[in-house]
Amino acid sequence: MVATIAEKRLLIDGDWVDTGDWIDVRSPYSGDVVGRVARAGAGETRKATDAAERAMREPLPAHKRAEILVRVAGALGRRHDEVARLISDEAGKPLKAARVEAARAMSTYTFAAVEARKLAGEMVPMDAAQAGEGKLGFTLRRPIGVVGAISPFNFPLNLVAHKLAPALAAGCAVVLKPASATPLSALLLAELEVEAGLPPGWLNVVVGSASEIGDVLVEDERVKAITFTGSGPVGWELRRRAAKKRVNLELGNSTPVIVAGDADVPAAAAKVAQNAFSFAGQSCISVQRVYIDREVYDEFVQELVPKVEALKLGDPADEETDVGPVIDEDAQRRILEWIEATSGEVLTGGGLDGDLIRPTVIANPAPEDKVSCEEVFGPVCTVTPVDSLDEAIRLSNATRYGLQAGIFTATLDNALRAAQELEFGGVTVNEAPTFRTDQMPYGGVKDSGNTREGPRYAVRELTEETVVVVELP
Numbered sequence: 115m116v117a118t119i120a121e122k123r124l125l126i127d128g129d130w131v132d133t134g135d136w137i138d139v140r141s142p143y144s145g146d147v148v149g150r151v152a153r154a155g156a157g158e159t160r161k162a163t164d165a166a167e168r169a170m171r172e173p174l175p176a177h178k179r180a181e182i183l184v185r186v187a188g189a190l191g192r193r194h195d196e197v198a199r200l201i202s203d204e205a206g207k208p209l210k211a212a213r214v215e216a217a218r219a220m221s222t223y224t225f226a227a228v229e230a231r232k233l234a235g236e237m238v239p240m241d242a243a244q245a246g247e248g249k250l251g252f253t254l255r256r257p258i259g260v261v262g263a264i265s266p267f268n269f270p271l272n273l274v275a276h277k278l279a280p281a282l283a284a285g286c287a288v289v290l291k292p293a294s295a296t297p298l299s300a301l302l303l304a305e306l307e308v309e310a311g312l313p314p315g316w317l318n319v320v321v322g323s324a325s326e327i328g329d330v331l332v333e334d335e336r337v338k339a340i341t342f343t344g345s346g347p348v349g350w351e352l353r354r355r356a357a358k359k360r361v362n363l364e365l366g367n368s369t370p371v372i373v374a375g376d377a378d379v380p381a382a383a384a385k386v387a388q389n390a391f392s393f394a395g396q397s398c399i400s401v402q403r404v405y406i407d408r409e410v411y412d413e414f415v416q417e418l419v420p421k422v423e424a425l426k427l428g429d430p431a432d433e434e435t436d437v438g439p440v441i442d443e444d445a446q447r448r449i450l451e452w453i454e455a456t457s458g459e460v461l462t463g464g465g466l467d468g469d470l471i472r473p474t475v476i477a478n479p480a481p482e483d484k485v486s487c488e489e490v491f492g493p494v495c496t497v498t499p500v501d502s503l504d505e506a507i508r509l510s511n512a513t514r515y516g517l518q519a520g521i522f523t524a525t526l527d528n529a530l531r532a533a534q535e536l537e538f539g540g541v542t543v544n545e546a547p548t549f550r551t552d553q554m555p556y557g558g559v560k561d562s563g564n565t566r567e568g569p570r571y572a573v574r575e576l577t578e579e580t581v582v583v584v585e586l587p
């Protein structure tokens with residue numbers, strides 16, 4: 115049962131705008147309409163950019179930006195239940211995962227407020243070179259300019275928070291385009307920012323045709339940075355087209371985990387069962403490929419499969435549900451085709467339970483199977499025995515992706531080798547690589563992206579540095 119019916123207008127220059135054309139937002143679980151959103155096109159996106167550019171002519175001091183960010187964090191806390199239910203309704207995310215996301219968004223705003231107050235340049239030791247003797251040097255950090263932010267469906271609140279909060283901390287006005295499937299949480303967040311005292315123009319939200327809105331953001335020279343979270347082809351194409359802008363990309367992964375022969379096998383299996391299937395695997399760092407030392411392979415599989423089979427499938431609005439729907443029928447069809455096409459052995463799952471994909475474990479798929487080398491973005495993980503840590507590291511790295519990876523081991527040597535040799539932006543030890551807290555530097559290498567989020571790091575990406583050199587008397 116859908117608990118919330120929301121109707122939202124666009125936010126442009128401080129006004130809530132009704133364009134007379136509405137997009138229905140449907141529950142991926144029931145198909146029911148859970149909200150309607152006014153549709154924007156190129157015209158609204160241009161007006162939004164005008165407003166953002168005007169807003170930045172009167173900079174907001176850091177203490178005011180920090181106060182607004184703190185107030186939003188407070189409002190997210192007070193309205194936690196409403197926020198979590200809205201995420202669950204529009205994304206089909208099980209309520210327990212939606213509650214975690216809602217709480218994390220508070221944390222994102224809280225850390226961004228800290229960064230707003232700390233944002234500063236640094237001293238340059240000028241007399242470290244002979245030519246600099248007698249001079250004072252320091253840097254100023256200035257907001258980069260208007261930011262175009264584009265966000266995906268799978269964390270419709272907290273990944274929007276990771277765009278909006280650091281941009282405000284950095285002193286930048288934003289034109290946000292949230293995912294068309296899940297715009298309601300983004301518009302609720304916009305409401306909270308306005309209620310927290312954000313002046314007109316500092317945040318503008320447009321929902322509608324991705325290419326129409328994207329084209330304006332790419333082509334308008336006043337948009338100085340595009341911050342994008344989503345799939346690789348879309349992200350890299352934006353970067354190619356917007357050659358003169360800073361284009362920060364947070365993209366996908368095919369997340370590997372290594373279980374070494376000395377690992378705590380039941381603990382590793384429990385973490386994999388929990389982190390390969392949460393939100394039906396629709397996290398960019400959902401565990402997908404598990405490489406297990408052959409000596410403990412049977413034990414690992416015997417521990418894992420019953421835990422996976424015990425996960426509760428069902429209505430995301432039910433507090434007990436572990437695994438709900440994937441975002442739409444196209445995604446469902448694609449995932450089932452990839453399972454069907456694998457040469458590996460399906461140990462559990464592999465088909466539908468009602469309308470939901472059963473959590474699926476596949477043993478020994480070929481490296482070229484899509485479930486091995488592409489990002490599944492569904493409730494599927496693979497298990498493969500290996501003969502050495504070398505082989506596990508080689509297979510983990512045999513991907514074009516590089517976001518996060520993990521290892522379970524009792525040995526510091528193994529852990530540190532993995533940390534050094536896994537070609538990923540983050541490596542977890544005795545924790546699933548699905549782990550993220552919001553102050554961490556988070557982002558990928560290779561096809562997974564070119565930036566780091568987490569307010570401290572995102573603020574650096576959204577500011578320019580000016581060096582000031584003063585001749586001393």
Ligand code: NAP
Pocket residue numbers: 264265266267268269273291292293294295322323324325327328329343344345346348349364365366367397398399489491517557562563
């Ligand atoms: P997506 O299809 O790439 O969409 C992401 C956003 O881009 C949406 O707002 C989408 O709008 C927009 N978009 C699509 N085409 C565009 C264009 N031509 N110009 C401008 N914008 C365009 O990705 P998704 O399916 O929502 O999200 C799943 C992907 O995101 C996965 O690959 C996942 O790994 C990745 N992801 C990465 C991270 C990370 O932090 N690294 C976090 C979460 C997700 P519409 O919705 O209107 O199409």
